[in-house]
Amino acid sequence: MAQPVQAPTDTPTSYIDPTFSLLNSTCLDLLLIELVPMAYRITADLAAREEEWTGTSTTKANRLSSHSNDASSTAAAGGGAGTTGGGGTLTVDEEESREAVFHRLESLGYRVGLGVVERFSRDTPRPTTPLDCIKFLCKDLWTLLFRKQIDNLKTNHRGIYVLTDNTFKPLTRMSFDTKKYTPEVQVRINEAAERMLREGDADGNGINEMGLGREANSIGRVQPFLYFPAGVVRGCLEGLGIRASVQAECSALPSATFQIRTAGAKN
Numbered sequence: 001m002a003q004p005v006q007a008p009t010d011t012p013t014s015y016i017d018p019t020f021s022l023l024n025s026t027c028l029d030l031l032l033i034e035l036v037p038m039a040y041r042i043t044a045d046l047a048a049r050e051e052e053w054t055g056t057s058t059t060k061a062n063r064l065s066s067h068s069n070d071a072s073s074t075a076a077a078g079g080g081a082g083t084t085g086g087g088g089t090l091t092v093d094e095e096e097s098r099e100a101v102f103h104r105l106e107s108l109g110y111r112v113g114l115g116v117v118e119r120f121s122r123d124t125p126r127p128t129t130p131l132d133c134i135k136f137l138c139k140d141l142w143t144l145l146f147r148k149q150i151d152n153l154k155t156n157h158r159g160i161y162v163l164t165d166n167t168f169k170p171l172t173r174m175s176f177d178t179k180k181y182t183p184e185v186q187v188r189i190n191e192a193a194e195r196m197l198r199e200g201d202a203d204g205n206g207i208n209e210m211g212l213g214r215e216a217n218s219i220g221r222v223q224p225f226l227y228f229p230a231g232v233v234r235g236c237l238e239g240l241g242i243r244a245s246v247q248a249e250c251s252a253l254p255s256a257t258f259q260i261r262t263a264g265a266k267n
Contacts, residue, residue, distance in 0.1 A: 025147060029169065029173065035228055036105065036225055036227075039101045039224075040097075043097055043100045047097075101227070102227050105224065106227050106231035108231060109230065109231020109232040110235040112228075112231070113234060113239065114239045116144070116232070117235070118239055120140070130159070130262060133241070134153065134155070136240070145232065146168070146170075150164065156266075158266040159262040159263075160260070160261050161260040162260075163233075164258075165256050167255070168256035171222060171225070171253055171254035171255075172254045174254065219253065222253065223249070223250065226248035227248070230247065230248040230258065233248075233260065244260050246259070246260050247259045247261075
């Protein structure tokens with residue numbers, strides 16, 4: 001008589017949990033590449049509609065549209081960034097567009113962060129103290145989102161935390177853009193190139209200065225791609241019961257720094 005086949009004890013979660021789903025880890029990277037151009041396009045469309053109703057000029061909408069095309073072409077070329085153009089002082093319209101894009105991307109990330117915490121911590125006890133919540137973010141949630149832990153965590157024990165990721169995943173595939181520079185950086189690059197042609201570059205200073213120009217330009221253009229992750233961090237903290245503001249910046253690719261200032265923090 002045939003023996004009944006026993007059901008496997010290590011049944012995958014996707015078989016027993018109807019809400020469980022699998023997603024390729026690169027989907028988040030691809031999403032971040034498309035989010036910034038999309039935010040610029042939406043902002044440009046809204047500005048065009050507003051100006052159509054008010055009857056004003058379309059200069060602002062055209063400027064926003066150019067930023068959207070710039071971000072799209074850079075991201076398609078190598079995952080690069082698109083921000084409000086080259087050098088000089090930002091005009092009022094450019095500053096408004098940057099703020100509109102920031103709020104749109106940061107709000108999207110905030111909602112994602114709330115959902116991530118709700119889903120990830122439903123079967124595990126949540127941390128209670130602010131420091132435990134920050135550690136939970138640096139270890140568990142960061143591994144879930146970016147497949148690694150935070151490299152460095154600093155705090156003044158007064159409500160301010162600085163998280164440093166030396167190889168931030170969304171920035172690792174971004175390439176240097178060598179087309180647009182601020183006037184000051186362009187002058188340095190031209191001088192370094194002329195000196196290399198005239199005197200050679202035995203000490204390597206010319207190559208370093210040209211590399212510095214590419215680095216400075218890329219850092220300036222990568223900033224909008226940190227708005228969404230900053231919103232995710234703020235949403236995760238809000239889901240854990242901590243109200244805070246998050247400021248993200250990049251000092252050298254592919255590293256990223258997130259400064260968290262909780263409510264009532266002191267310098």
